[in-house]
Amino acid sequence: MILTSFEPHFIPLLRKLKDLELVTLHPQFTKMLTDGDVSAKSIGDFMDGDVQSKAAEDAVRLLTAVAATKFSANGLSPASSTLVGTKLPVYFYPRLMDAAMMVHVLDKAKPKLVLVHNDVEPMPRLVALWAKARGVPCLHVPHAIYLEHDERTPVGTDIHDLITASDIAVAGPFQQEWYAERGADLAHMRQTGLPQFDRLAVSRGERMMACRLFKLSPVRPVVVYTSSWRQDTNLLGCADAVEESYAAFLAAAKTMPDLQYIVKTHPRGRNTDEHAKKAQEAGVQAAVTEQHLDIALNAADMLVNVGTSNVVLEAATIKRLPLVCVGGGAFPNDPEVVKVKAEPVAIAQAIQNGLRNPPPELDKLIGKYLGQIDGQASERVAEWARELHA
Amino acid sequence: MSDQQALLSDLVKAQAEHLHWLESYSRNQPSLLVAGVDILPMFNYELIQYLNHVYLQERLAQK
Numbered sequence: 001m002i003l004t005s006f007e008p009h010f011i012p013l014l015r016k017l018k019d020l021e022l023v024t025l026h027p028q029f030t031k032m033l034t035d036g037d038v039s040a041k042s043i044g045d046f047m048d049g050d051v052q053s054k055a056a057e058d059a060v061r062l063l064t065a066v067a068a069t070k071f072s073a074n075g076l077s078p079a080s081s082t083l084v085g086t087k088l089p090v091y092f093y094p095r096l097m098d099a100a101m102m103v104h105v106l107d108k109a110k111p112k113l114v115l116v117h118n119d120v121e122p123m124p125r126l127v128a129l130w131a132k133a134r135g136v137p138c139l140h141v142p143h144a145i146y147l148e149h150d151e152r153t154p155v156g157t158d159i160h161d162l163i164t165a166s167d168i169a170v171a172g173p174f175q176q177e178w179y180a181e182r183g184a185d186l187a188h189m190r191q192t193g194l195p196q197f198d199r200l201a202v203s204r205g206e207r208m209m210a211c212r213l214f215k216l217s218p219v220r221p222v223v224v225y226t227s228s229w230r231q232d233t234n235l236l237g238c239a240d241a242v243e244e245s246y247a248a249f250l251a252a253a254k255t256m257p258d259l260q261y262i263v264k265t266h267p268r269g270r271n272t273d274e275h276a277k278k279a280q281e282a283g284v285q286a287a288v289t290e291q292h293l294d295i296a297l298n299a300a301d302m303l304v305n306v307g308t309s310n311v312v313l314e315a316a317t318i319k320r321l322p323l324v325c326v327g328g329g330a331f332p333n334d335p336e337v338v339k340v341k342a343e344p345v346a347i348a349q350a351i352q353n354g355l356r357n358p359p360p361e362l363d364k365l366i367g368k369y370l371g372q373i374d375g376q377a378s379e380r381v382a383e384w385a386r387e388l389h390a
Numbered sequence: 391m392s393d394q395q396a397l398l399s400d401l402v403k404a405q406a407e408h409l410h411w412l413e414s415y416s417r418n419q420p421s422l423l424v425a426g427v428d429i430l431p432m433f434n435y436e437l438i439q440y441l442n443h444v445y446l447q448e449r450l451a452q453k
Contacts, residue, residue, distance in 0.1 A: 082444075103429065
């Protein structure tokens with residue numbers, strides 16, 4: 001039996017493992033798999049009265065212990081100390097029952113392999129913790145590549161630096177080194193490539209068709225701006241960079257009305273309407289969407305990205321797009337990526353240079369980060385999963 | 391050092407302290423075990439966001 005977290009990019013690799021019993025952490029993912037003729041159960045199917053009863057007892061015991069504990073807040077700021085000193089039981093109260101229930105239901109289901117797309121968010125980390133405690137292999141197939149940034153905090157100061165899974169499938173040499181620096185054992189890592197990038201190996205479609213889908217003229221240049229969202233797990237994400245960069249980009253775009261613009265927002269950002277409103281207020285005609293990334297990139301003549309993002313790597317595989325990152329700090333060791341400050345003049349100049357000059361050579365960048373782009377990452381991960389499961 | 395660099399430097403230190411506190415707190419609470427599995431680290435992803443947020447508000451209020 002393989003237990004998997006909710007990650008749609010896993011579907012092709014799970015299809016290759018469908019002769020094994022598949023169990024998902026979320027009923028919606030089970031439905032997606034069964035709709036695609038891959039038989040799967042949900043972990044909730046293993047729930048019974050015994051599991052619920054044990055979990056309820058544990059939740060009460062844990063909450064009592066938390067409420068009775070005087071937390072040492074040494075090293076924390078006054079506000080953080082207050083939070084820790086007064087609010088922790090309140091935070092834990094609604095969460096302990098579910099957590100305890102998951103441990104007991106996993107003990108009942110007894111998966112032989114756990115597959116997660118990250119091992120830091122609450123439920124995937126709990127599953128990875130369970131696997132570690134029970135000696136069950138846990139294969140982490142990262143949902144993204146954590147990238148370098150000039151302002152990145154030192155190793156060990158970001159929640160993503162923590163490794164709980166026993167094995168990690170990595171995209172390429174950069175990601176392997178990244179996890180090795182954080183203590184991962186090279187013997188438990190393989191450069192398989194990542195399933196979400198398999199799509200980049202197949203034909204990307206024609207630019208003209210992509211322009212038509214966005215109702216853009218194929219004879220005029222298209223600039224795609226990829227935005228982001230605040231990610232508060234890292235204090236760098238608390239900055240106003242997303243808003244400031246976008247305002248500067250719109251001011252630059254306003255000076256170049258002959259160009260066409262697509263603004264692609266982050267699917268988890270919940271800020272698409274805000275982006276559309278700001279474009280309208282700035283008098284910039286732009287197609288604003290949180291979907292259709294691949295079509296937008298196919299239509300593009302260049303990419304302007306805020307901060308650092310895997311979308312830059314996805315755009316690189318098209319091999320004809322100049323790549324610009326706004327805000328500085330991103331891809332510090334990769335000259336192929338142009339870095340500009342969040343200033344209208346600098347952005348406008350980078351766009352004009354990018355459209356005027358021949359596209360950069362990007363094979364080195366692609367190999368460093370994405371490894372082999374041959375459409376076979378799912379196959380390689382599935383083979384490894386089968387070995388671990390045996 | 392500019393104000394912005396000083397703020398960034400403080401944020402980096404604070405975040406390191408938050409993570410250190412969370413992970414050492416997790417290691418030092420053996421009573422929070424479920425069937426022998428220490429479940430506490432699972433919450434650190436959310437808790438560090440709260441701690442970072444509270445710290446940032448506190449720091450900005452000092453400006």
